Amino acid sequence: MKKLFIDIGGTHLRGEIVSEEGSFRDTISSHEMGLLTYIDTQMALHPQIDFIGISYAGQVNKGVIAASPNINIDQYDIVAEIKSRYGIRSCIDNDLNCAVRAEASYWKSDSIAALFVGTGIGAAVIDEGKLVRGSHNMAYEIGHIPYRESPLHCGCGRSNCIELYASGSGMEKWLKYYGSEKPPYLESLKTSNTDEHTVATQFEEAFLYAAGVLVTLANPEILVIGGGVIDQNPYLVTLLREKLKDYALAPALEVLRIEMSVLENAPLEGAKLLEDDNG
Ligand SMILES: [Zn+2]
Structure with missing residues (x-):
């Protein structure tokens, strides 16, 4: 079969x-x-x-x-x-519910949060060995938490979702808005002109904010990050380790390990x- x-x-x-x-x-x-x-x-x-x-x-x-x-x-x-x-x-x-299951199995953890950034940004949490689902399986839909008003539209229809800032599709929308032809590669955007640089720095800030919210609310032992944008920009794991203290509750960070996904998919x-x- x-x-x-x-x-x-x-x-x-x-x-x-x-x-x-x-x-x-x-x-x-x-x-x-x-x-x-x-x-x-x-x-x-x-x-x-x-x-x-x-x-x-x-x-x-x-x-x-x-x-x-x-x-x-x-x-x-x-x-x-x-x-x-x-x-x-x-x-x-x-x-993300699938990803966090695979990560929990890989890291042998029963307290783990996954934050993945690709086209969108998503999260999922396993707590005491059990996936946190919510009433209709929509818990930890972090991409659509309100963040900042923008001139853009998220796939969900709103204009203030964090996905508009901290995702591959969000960066593409901002670059188009600013008339830039550049692909959304963070490190090359950071060396560029003011608007392209802004797209990269606002990505980093929104990504840190999303991770901070996730860690503060879920209090996991491990935060694992992955997805296409993370794979292309492995410096983001260092950024998290250095800067997350400004975005999350201190006692939640004391017990936290931050890891990059090593699974291929x-x-x-x-x-x-x-x-x-x-x-
Ligand atoms: Zn949205």
């Missing part, structure tokens, strides 16, 4: 087929094909698939996509639709843990 695991974010859709013979992965643009269409193509190629685990960069509850600021949706009721089309079981969870690894998940 084969299993299909998917991580879909605002930029990429990564799939992995796992069977007794081994595994193979592919990556496509998440704008190229909707999630259900991708599943249809994989089921046609691999009819032996008997389970699908999905990590989704949006709000998901009980197998249904509730909202998705950075991904176009081709099917909301995804788990029921997979069951009806193919008669197989599937699980879907928010990408924590959300995808977490999707593999969904099959046995009862939390």
